[in-house]
Amino acid sequence: MAVYLGIESSCDETAAAVVRDGRQVLSNCLLSQIETHKKFGGVVPEVAARQHLETINHVIAEAVAASGLGFSDLDGIAFTAGPGLIGTLLTGMMAAKSLAWAHDLPLIAVDHLLAHVAANFINTDLDPPFIALLVSGGHTQIIHFRSFSEGEILGKTLDDAAGEAYDKTARLLGLPYPGGATIDKLAQSGNPAAFKFPEGVVAGYNFSFSGLKTAVLRCVEKLDTPLPLEDLAASFQDAVTRVLVRKTLQAQAETGTPAIVLAGGVAANKTLRSLFDQLSPVPVYYPSLQFCTDNAAMVAAAAAFCGKKVDLACGVYSRKKD
Ligand code: KG4
Ligand code: ZN
Numbered sequence: 260m261a262v263y264l265g266i267e268s269s270c271d272e273t274a275a276a277v278v279r280d281g282r283q284v285l286s287n288c289l290l291s292q293i294e295t296h297k298k299f300g301g302v303v304p305e306v307a308a309r310q311h312l313e314t315i316n317h318v319i320a321e322a323v324a325a326s327g328l329g330f331s332d333l334d335g336i337a338f339t340a341g342p343g344l345i346g347t348l349l350t351g352m353m354a355a356k357s358l359a360w361a362h363d364l365p366l367i368a369v370d371h372l373l374a375h376v377a378a379n380f381i382n383t384d385l386d387p388p389f390i391a392l393l394v395s396g397g398h399t400q401i402i403h404f405r406s407f408s409e410g411e412i413l414g415k416t417l418d419d420a421a422g423e424a425y426d427k428t429a430r431l432l433g434l435p436y437p438g439g440a441t442i443d444k445l446a447q448s449g450n451p452a453a454f455k456f457p458e459g460v461v462a463g464y465n466f467s468f469s470g471l472k473t474a475v476l477r478c479v480e481k482l483d484t485p486l487p488l489e490d491l492a493a494s495f496q497d498a499v500t501r502v503l504v505r506k507t508l509q510a511q512a513e514t515g516t517p518a519i520v521l522a523g524g525v526a527a528n529k530t531l532r533s534l535f536d537q538l539s540p541v542p543v544y545y546p547s548l549q550f551c552t553d554n555a556a557m558v559a560a561a562a563a564f565c566g567k568k569v570d571l572a573c574g575v576y577s578r579k580k581d
Pocket of ligand 2 (some may be wrong): 298371375396523524552553
């Protein structure tokens with residue numbers, strides 16, 4: 260296999276990393292913009308793109324230096340081609356193109372969602388087939404990977420993504436953006452049976468989370484302040500994780516795959532991880548916390564398994580085509 264420099268700029272993390280053979284991380288650098296966007300209650304795309312522009316060269320230089328290698332040791336420059344915010348993706352892509360051209364290296368386009376799944380290859384010997392539960396701020400999908408280039412989407416959210424449900428619920432509880440980690444932390448000391456929130460009944464392997472968020476809102480409207488934040492968080496988290504776990508386990512049973520893989524920012528969730536550990540009949544993989552949320556090591560890892568070699572005239576995409 261090969262050593263790739265990965266560049267990630269799909270949203271609000273500017274990141275670069277060098278990874279050998281898709282498994283061994285030689286360096287992993289990341290500059291988060293969360294503090295900038297917190298005051299707006301969410302990511303402002305134009306602000307994010309400008310901030311990537313200011314910092315991306317420094318982050319890349321740091322990642323290459325920290326890897327102990329030089330550009331001549333690399334086998335390619337990988338970048339996130341989408342889905343993501345168009346302006347931020349363009350910044351990462353232009354940095355990757357410039358470096359590929361200057362150092363005469365292959366340019367490799369990586370899909371952000373596959374990169375989240377590929378985070379599970381880091382420091383493991385995982386190989387397909389497996390069922391992946393991809394749960395991020397923008398996507399919620401159950402995917403059957405027969406090989407890494409052949410993923411069949413068995414189900415997805417019909418409205419909000421799981422991470423989006425966390426962020427919107429956090430906002431209505433008066434918690435800071437992004438809300439996933441904060442709700443998760445509060446939930447650990449709350450009672451999941453304190454409030455009964457609906458799971459969102461949808462056929463097959465699809466999901467719906469928008470009703471859940473509204474149910475939390477209606478409940479909060481009836482409560483006195485200070486709100487019982489721990490119990491609200493635990494009850495909300497119980498509803499989200501229960502349906503994610505149940506449908507993923509069903510998909511594993513139906514396909515007979517020998518492993519389950521969790522991917523995306525919500526895969527950092529404590530309750531989700533522990534429910535899978537308790538209930539899954541097959542081994543469950545989830546990335547270490549630093550590789551769950553957006554990072555560049557997963558981009559460089561994905562490049563080794565499913566990166567597409569592209570030319571300098573390539574573009575980016577803001578939405579996945581499915
Ligand atoms: O994968 P990611 O970094 O970015 C996207 O590609 O969207 O996911 C970010 C999402 C946010 O919605 C954030 O609230 C959520 O992941 N998240 C969590 C946790 N940590 C991050 N959700 C639940 N529990 C967590 N511990
Ligand atoms: Zn992501």
